[in-house]
Amino acid sequence: MPVDGPTYPVNLRVSGRRCLVVGGGAVALAKVTGLLDAGALVDVVAPRITDDLAALAARPDVAVTAAARAYRPGELAGYRLVITATDDAAVNRAVFEEGEEAGIWVNSADDPANCSFTLPARVRRGDLTVTISTSGRSPALAAWLRRRLGDELGPEYEVLLDLLGAEREALRARGMATEGLDWQRALDSGMLDLIREGRREAARERLRACLSSSSD
Numbered sequence: 478m479p480v481d482g483p484t485y486p487v488n489l490r491v492s493g494r495r496c497l498v499v500g501g502g503a504v505a506l507a508k509v510t511g512l513l514d515a516g517a518l519v520d521v522v523a524p525r526i527t528d529d530l531a532a533l534a535a536r537p538d539v540a541v542t543a544a545a546r547a548y549r550p551g552e553l554a555g556y557r558l559v560i561t562a563t564d565d566a567a568v569n570r571a572v573f574e575e576g577e578e579a580g581i582w583v584n585s586a587d588d589p590a591n592c593s594f595t596l597p598a599r600v601r602r603g604d605l606t607v608t609i610s611t612s613g614r615s616p617a618l619a620a621w622l623r624r625r626l627g628d629e630l631g632p633e634y635e636v637l638l639d640l641l642g643a644e645r646e647a648l649r650a651r652g653m654a655t656e657g658l659d660w661q662r663a664l665d666s667g668m669l670d671l672i673r674e675g676r677r678e679a680a681r682e683r684l685r686a687c688l689s690s691s692s693d
Contacts, residue, residue: 500560
């Protein structure tokens with residue numbers, strides 16, 4: 478099956494679901510950390526496990542296991558998502574082909590030919606996530622853009638999202654439709670500047686005023 482062509486961006490819910498990382502080095506540790514941040518249950522398999530990764534797996538409060546052994550063909554069963562982070566092209570290919578056969582999504586770090594999905598660079602501010610993808614063509618460009626966006630998207634954007642989300646939930650709790658309200662006008666009204674000045678309640682009042690006028 479061809480793996481090139483345009484991609485379809487999604488946000489996967491992996492919380493509470495089993496994911497496998499094949500590899501035990503620094504790249505694997507980064508992949509494990511990302512999965513754990515999303516609430517996944519992570520198993521790691523690699524002939525050699527770095528001390529940092531072994532220490533993470535040894536923590537009782539972290540949902541990750543690490544087995545210092547080679548990947549065994551047929552062990553993808555039961556996993557929702559698999560990531561390979563090895564420098565062994567044969568292992569990467571074997572995992573990918575097994576995933577294709579079983580209908581399991583597989584990503585291979587820096588090896589787009591053995592990926593059924595790619596991982597975008599991301600900037601997170603609470604529940605706000607901004608992703609940058611080059612469809613696997615240039616991870617360096619994606620990382621560079623992530624740094625630039627990370628400088629722009631400060632903690633005030635997390636507060637902005639909290640205000641918008643809370644107001645939307647409050648309106649829906651009162652049985653009001655939210656789709657027809659002019660949220661864009663509210664966002665263009667200077668709310669973000671008020672938040673940057675520490676004037677959260679003033680930003681909330683401006684949001685409500687904009688939405689109220691758009692519903693008249």
